Amino acid sequence: MIIGLxxxxxxxxxxxxxxxxxxxxxxxxxxxxxxxxxxASEIAYQDAWQRTKLAFVSIGTSKVHVERELARALSLIDGRVDIERADTVYEWL
Known part of the structure; x- marks a missing residue:
């Protein structure tokens, strides 16, 4: 089992x-x-109106599948003009 965050x-x-x-x-x-x-969840800066920290977690039997799910979530952010991703950190368990 692979857990990706x-x-x-x-x-x-x-x-x-x-x-x-x-x-x-x-x-x-x-x-x-x-x-x-x-x-998925907003995990920090809930009271700041121009800053946020989002977390996405996926669990699967293959790291490739989990990585694909996480990349799809990040592409939702990257495809928008009203939000900009500044810092991204991956963790694997």
């Missing part, structure tokens, strides 16, 4: 309120977990 710190430069930030974050988190072997 990726944490990424992101900036939302155009967000002017927590409400705008949460709309972007919830959209990403919902798309990430919808129909996939993935768990």
């Amino acid at each position: 990726v944490q990424c710190e992101c900036m939302l430069y155009s967000a002017q309120s927590l409400k705008e930030k949460r709309a972007v974050i919830l959209s990403i988190l919902r798309k990430a977990v919808n129909g996939h072997n993935l768990a």
Whole structure:
């Protein structure tokens, strides 16, 4: 069994309120977990309106499959213009 965790710190430069930030974050988190072997959450900076830290976790029998799921989640962030990924850390268990 392989457990993959990726944490990424992101900036939302155009967000002017927590409400705008949460709309972007919830959209990403919902798309990430919808129909996939993935768990996702905002893990830090909940009270800051232009900064966030997201975590994505996947469990599987193959590292290739887990890596693919995590890469798909990160591509959801990279494909948006309203959020920028600043720092990314992978962990494998």
